[in-house]
Amino acid sequence: MLALPDNRVPTSELPSGLTKHLLSRHDSAQECDSLQRLSNELHDAFEVAMQPERLQTIAQELQTEYAQKLQHSPVSMLPSYHQTLPSGLESGSFVSIDVGGTNLRVAVIDLNGRGSAQDDMCIKRICSFRIDAVVRRLRALEFFDWIAERVDEVLGACHVSVVVSPEPIRMGLAWSFPIEQTSHRSGTLLQMGKGFTAADGTQDQPLDLCELITDACKRRGLEVQLQAIVNDASATLLAQAYREPSTRFSLILGTGVNSAAFLPLRAVAPQKYASRSQMWREGGQNVIVNTELSMHGLHLWPMTRWDERLAAAHALPDFQPLEQKVSGLYLGEIVRHVLVEAITSFGLFAGVMPSGLTEPYSLCTSVLAAFESDVSHDLDNARQAFIAAHAIHHEISTSDMYFVRSVCQLVSARAAAFVATAVYALCRLASEYRTEHQGAILERVTIAGDGSVLEKYPGFLERCQQYIDALSMASGCDGQSITLAMVKESCVLGAAVAAACE
Structure with a gap:
C-alpha cells in the first residue's frame, strides 16, 4: 500500500x-x-x-x-537529435541564449568538468531582457538583430576567454517555440504564437533558425558557431546529467508541464526519424525524447x-x-x-x-x-x-x-500526485525497455526538475518526491530509487552542455 x-x-x-x-x-x-x-x-x-x-x-x-504514442503519435514522444548524454568531462566557455515567451536571457558559461575543484558549471555572466509588445512585433531579421544586439551587449561587458578567443564563439540556444528541427543545430522557424510576428510571412520562404542567429551576430561583428538547439525539457535533463550521471529524465512544471526522457532508440517508431541521415540513424542506441507530457492521460x-x-x-x-x-x-x-x-x-x-x-x-x-x-x-x-x-x-x-x-x-x-504518477510511469517504461533489450539498469535514477511550481510552491517538490517514493515501494522497488533534483538556471546551463556535446 x-x-x-x-x-x-x-x-x-x-x-x-x-x-x-x-x-x-x-x-x-x-x-x-x-x-x-x-x-x-x-x-x-x-x-x-x-x-x-x-x-x-x-x-x-x-x-x-x-x-503506443512512441509508435504512433505525430505530436508527442518526439525524438530529438541528441543521442548521447554528457560524460561530465566536457569543458570550455560557451554563450547560452534562452528565448522564452516573456524574457530573453544571455549567459556566458564555463564548463569545468564534473568533480572539478571549481564549480562544474559556472555562470560567468547572465543578463535578462524583457520581451515587450514592441519586441514581439518585430519581423524575422529585426527580431534576431535585437537578440544579437543583446548578445553583443553582454559580451562587451564580459572579460573572459570566450570573448577574446580568435575562434568563433561556441553557442547553445534554448528555444521555447515550435521549430521543425533538421539537425542538432538547425531547424525551420515556425509560427511562434504568443503575439510574436518573427515568423509571419515565412511560409513560402522557410528560414533556418541557425542562419538567422549567426547572420544577425555577424552583422554585429560577432563570429559565432551555433552548435545546439534544445527545448527547456532537454536542456534541464542535459544540465543535471553533466553533474549527476544517473540522470535520465527531466520534469518542467511552471506555467505548463513537460518532460524529456533518455530512451533506447528502438523504443521509438522508425517513421519518426525516417527523414534523418543514415549517419544519424546509425550513430547511437539512445535518444532524448520530448514527451509532451501535458498531452497524456486524457x-x-x-x-x-x-x-x-x-x-x-x-x-x-x-x-x-x-x-x-x-x-x-x-x-x-x-x-x-x-x-x-x-x-x-x-x-x-x-x-x-x-x-x-x-x-x-x-x-x-x-x-x-x-x-x-x-x-x-x-x-x-x-x-x-x-x-x-x-x-x-x-x-x-x-x-x-x-x-x-x-x-x-x-x-x-x-x-x-498526478505529476509524480506521470513521471514515475515514464521511469517504469524506460526500465522495462532496458530490461527487455538487456540494457544497463540503474539502481538509482535522477529526474532533473525546474519550473516555478516545483521551485516556489510551498512543499510541492517534497510532496512529488513522497508520491514517487510511495509508488516505487508499491512496485517492490526501493523507496528512494528515483530522485527528483532541482536544477537552477537549467535552460542556459543545458544549452551550454548541449553545445559542448556536439
Whole structure:
C-alpha cells in the first residue's frame, strides 16, 4: 500500500475556539452546515483521485499509452537529435541564449568538468531582457538583430576567454517555440504564437533558425558557431546529467508541464526519424525524447465538477489534459471555480463576491502559495495576499480563510500526485525497455526538475518526491530509487552542455 500525505484539515486540528467561530460567523447553523457539506464533497472528490490503488492503476495505464504514442503519435514522444548524454568531462566557455515567451536571457558559461575543484558549471555572466509588445512585433531579421544586439551587449561587458578567443564563439540556444528541427543545430522557424510576428510571412520562404542567429551576430561583428538547439525539457535533463550521471529524465512544471526522457532508440517508431541521415540513424542506441507530457492521460485523470467547468470554458479542452490539472496556469483557476461556487451557493464570505473573482484565470497560483505558506493562527499574510488581488467590502472570517486554504491544499496535493504518477510511469517504461533489450539498469535514477511550481510552491517538490517514493515501494522497488533534483538556471546551463556535446 502507498502511504500518502493527508491534506485534510480536520475540525479537531483547527486553532482553539475556531469551531465555535465557524458556527457563529454565518447567519445560521444551516449555512455553516451547507459549507461543511461542500467541504466534505471537496475532500471526497479530490482524495478519491489520490487513492493508492487509483494512482497505481493510472501509472500502469500511462505506461501503455506512452508506449503506443512512441509508435504512433505525430505530436508527442518526439525524438530529438541528441543521442548521447554528457560524460561530465566536457569543458570550455560557451554563450547560452534562452528565448522564452516573456524574457530573453544571455549567459556566458564555463564548463569545468564534473568533480572539478571549481564549480562544474559556472555562470560567468547572465543578463535578462524583457520581451515587450514592441519586441514581439518585430519581423524575422529585426527580431534576431535585437537578440544579437543583446548578445553583443553582454559580451562587451564580459572579460573572459570566450570573448577574446580568435575562434568563433561556441553557442547553445534554448528555444521555447515550435521549430521543425533538421539537425542538432538547425531547424525551420515556425509560427511562434504568443503575439510574436518573427515568423509571419515565412511560409513560402522557410528560414533556418541557425542562419538567422549567426547572420544577425555577424552583422554585429560577432563570429559565432551555433552548435545546439534544445527545448527547456532537454536542456534541464542535459544540465543535471553533466553533474549527476544517473540522470535520465527531466520534469518542467511552471506555467505548463513537460518532460524529456533518455530512451533506447528502438523504443521509438522508425517513421519518426525516417527523414534523418543514415549517419544519424546509425550513430547511437539512445535518444532524448520530448514527451509532451501535458498531452497524456486524457481518459485516465479523474475529473471533478470543477475540472469539468474549466474544460467546458477552454478552447482546447482535450489537448493538454494533464497540464489542466497540475500547472501554474491552471491551479488557481481550479480553486477559483470552487470559491465562486462556495460564495454563490454555500455562503462563503457571507455570499459577497470579491472584486474580479468571477473573471477567468484571475486567481493567481501565487495567492494559493501564500495560503499554504502561512502558518499563523489567523492566516493574516494569506488574507492580505488575497485581498490585494481581490478586494472585498466585507470582513473575511478566519474560518473562511481556513476553508480557502483547505481547497488550495487539496488542489495542489492532487497536482503533486498526478505529476509524480506521470513521471514515475515514464521511469517504469524506460526500465522495462532496458530490461527487455538487456540494457544497463540503474539502481538509482535522477529526474532533473525546474519550473516555478516545483521551485516556489510551498512543499510541492517534497510532496512529488513522497508520491514517487510511495509508488516505487508499491512496485517492490526501493523507496528512494528515483530522485527528483532541482536544477537552477537549467535552460542556459543545458544549452551550454548541449553545445559542448556536439
